[in-house]
Amino acid sequence: MLRMLSLALPLAALLAAGLTLRAEAQEAPLSERAPEVARMLETLGVYDVLGIMAAEGEAAALTLEDEMFPGDGGAAWAAEASRLQSADRMTALFEEAFPFGDMTAEEVAQVTRFFEAEPGRSIAAAEIAGRRAFLDPATEEAANAAFREAVASADPRVDLLTGFIEANDLVERNVQGALNSNFAFYRGLADGEAFAVDMPEELMLSEVWGQEPQLRHDTIEWLYSFQLSAYSGLADGDIEAYTAFSETAAGQALNAALFRAFDAVFERLSYDLGVAAARFIAGEDA
Secondary structure, eight states, rough: OOOOOOOOOOHHHHHHHOOOOOOOOOOHHHHHHHHHHHHHHHHHHHHHHHHHHHHHHHHHHHHHHHHSSSOHHHHHHHHHHHHHHHHHHHHHHHHHEEEEEEEEHHHHHHHHHHHSSHHHHHHHHHHHHHHHHSSSHHHHHHHHHHHHHHHHHHHHHHHHHHHHHTTHHHHHHHHHHHHHHHHHHHHHHHHHHHHSSSSOOHHHHHHHHHHHHHHHHHHHHHHHHHHHHHHHTTTTTHHHHHHHHSHHHHHHHHHHHHHHHHHHHHHHHHHHHHHHHHHTTTTSSO
């Protein structure tokens, strides 16, 4: 259940339809609307990952002050970043966005069975522990160095992980998700009137597409670095079993549903962060 921070409405669809925003989630918890799906997500460790992602998102949001309105954020910006990126808010948005109707009852049951038994149970635990460890920048930097060394030494584990990454289309989905989130952030800045003049959508799209090569490089490095680190205690056979399950109808349906939900969450968070940042850029919350 590996997911990066930006995890995918295709960019082409976004260009055609524009960014769709929804109100704050007001629906009943997923555990009431679809208890078996909630159980599946709990087994996967999704709620743990959402909490970790909330911490990652808040830390990333705090860095915007130095980049966009240095010295004008302070405690007010920290409070806004905490509110927007809270684990409770992220969880509510995720549950609202998760397309549980896109998975059959049997697919949900198959996923739950896989992750309640071995090696699924150990895989989920390893991913959660790995995400938590990556909250420490030094740990992530060490993992990046280990990945580069693994490539240089032709470590066979890299090829094994390539099979898993390709089975889940993780590079393309994550790159697309990051592009969409960045576009949403620009839309938020524009709608919040951060720019002295109107910024045409074409210019925003050009700026976003200009980031694609670096996003792709960072995505590939992150994926391999994370997997090499998080899965270091797993046997090759465990990863092969995970890859094989990912290629089943249930695995593919799960992957698509998770990306759809996470992408909706991060587009919404990115847009809201852009709107909030615009107020500080204009000095309204200084």
